[in-house]
Amino acid sequence: KNEVEQSPQNLTAQEGEFITINCSYSVGISALHWLQQHPGGGIVSLFMLSSGKKKHGRLIATINIQEKHSSLHITASHPRDSAVYICAARLIQGAQKLVFGQGTRLTINP
Amino acid sequence: NAGVMQNPRHLVRRRGQEARLRCSPMKGHSHVYWYRQLPEEGLKFMVYLQKENIIDESGMPKERFSAEFPKEGPSILRIQQVVRGDSAAYFCASSPRAARAQPQHFGDGTRLSIL
Numbered sequence: 001k002n003e004v005e006q007s008p009q010n011l012t013a014q015e016g017e018f019i020t021i022n023c024s025y026s027v028g029i030s031a032l033h034w035l036q037q038h039p040g041g042g043i044v045s046l047f048m049l050s051s052g053k054k055k056h057g058r059l060i061a062t063i064n065i066q067e068k069h070s071s072l073h074i075t076a077s078h079p080r081d082s083a084v085y086i087c088a089a090r091l092i093q094g095a096q097k098l099v100f101g102q103g104t105r106l107t108i109n110p
Numbered sequence: 111n112a113g114v115m116q117n118p119r120h121l122v123r124r125r126g127q128e129a130r131l132r133c134s135p136m137k138g139h140s141h142v143y144w145y146r147q148l149p150e151e152g153l154k155f156m157v158y159l160q161k162e163n164i165i166d167e168s169g170m171p172k173e174r175f176s177a178e179f180p181k182e183g184p185s186i187l188r189i190q191q192v193v194r195g196d197s198a199a200y201f202c203a204s205s206p207r208a209a210r211a212q213p214q215h216f217g218d219g220t221r222l223s224i225l
Contacts, residue, residue, distance in 0.1 A: 033213070042218030043153075043201060086153065097143065097166060098214065100153040 003027045004089050006101035014109055019074040021104045023087035026068065033088040033098065034061050034072050043086075046072070077108045114139075114204050115184075116217035123192050124225050131187040131220045135204030142185040143214060144177060147199040156200075159185060189222075197224045 004025045013019055023032070034046040047054050047061040049070070054061050058077075063070040074081055084105050088098040115134040123129050135142050144156040146169075155169040159179035170177065174192075179185040189196055199221050203214035 035216070040221075043203075043216035045213050045215065048213040088153070097155040097158055097169070098145070098153075099155070100145075102152045 002102070003099050004087060004101040006085075006087055006104050008104060009102065010105045010107075012107045012109065013077055015078060017077050017108075019077050019081070019106065019108075021072045021085050021087075021106070023070045023072070023101055024068060025070075025087075025089045025099075027089060027099065028092040029089045030092050030096065031090045032063055032070050033090065034070075035086040035088060037084045037086060037103070039083075046085075048090075074106075079108045079110050082107050114202055114215050114217035116200075116202050116220050118220060119218065120221045120223070122223045122225060125193060126191050129189040129192050129196070129222055131189075131200050131202075131222070132184045133187070133202030133204075133217060134184040135202075136206075136215055139204035139206050139215070141205045141207060142179050143203045143205075144185070144187050145201045145203065147201065147219075149198065153201065156187070192222075192224050194224050197222055 007022045031048050031050045033048050036044045036046050049061055049063050058075045060073040084103040086103045087101045090096055090098055114136055117132050140161050142159045145153045146156050147153045157170050157177045158166040162181050174190045176188045199219045201216055201219045203216045205212040205214050
């Protein structure tokens with residue numbers, strides 16, 4: 001079992017829909033990252049959070065430390081949101097390295 | 111204020127050749143992380159370096175791979191005698207200090223193709 005699990009692996013939705021991507025982890029973490037990767041492109045850091053909730057534009061990230069679970073929400077989704085979304089757990093042990101989920105491939109159709 | 115710069119963006123090598131991947135961290139960042147993304151797989155940690163020191167290389171293959179971050183110049187990930195299985199995207203990230211409270215900033219990656 002992976003230390004970081006994401007669901008769903010693939011998600012297709014219509015423009016305007018509310019999107020939720022889930023991430024569960026089984027290790028002790030100091031922070032959790034949400035990253036965005038466009039096909040063939042680089043990686044953009046969206047959020048780093050260790051508790052509660054953060055919001056940036058149409059993106060919202062939440063984390064529940066007790067349940068070892070985080071969610072990324074996208075409101076009023078748009079085709080340009082189509083990308084792979086990756087959650088990454090920063091381990092308490094091991095020099096703060098990141099352990100990544102497999103990614104969620106999001107496609108927003110117009 | 112340039113971000114993390116990786117070069118080359120694409121690198122093609124034949125089996126048995128050497129590949130050198132470069133990463134210049136953001137200005138003021140002294141901590142560098144290398145990650146590998148194999149085709150159709152997730153990202154995996156390879157190595158964490160500070161200036162002139164390897165802090166954690168637990169994700170590095172035991173043979174053919176090495177990394178350095180000299181006092182001057184970029185961090186280098188070196189792969190000797192490349193094989194087809196080394197084909198992947200290699201990403202570098204940097205942070206200003208030990209990343210406990212700092213986000214890591216990623217480069218655009220180097221896509222390595224082995225013929």
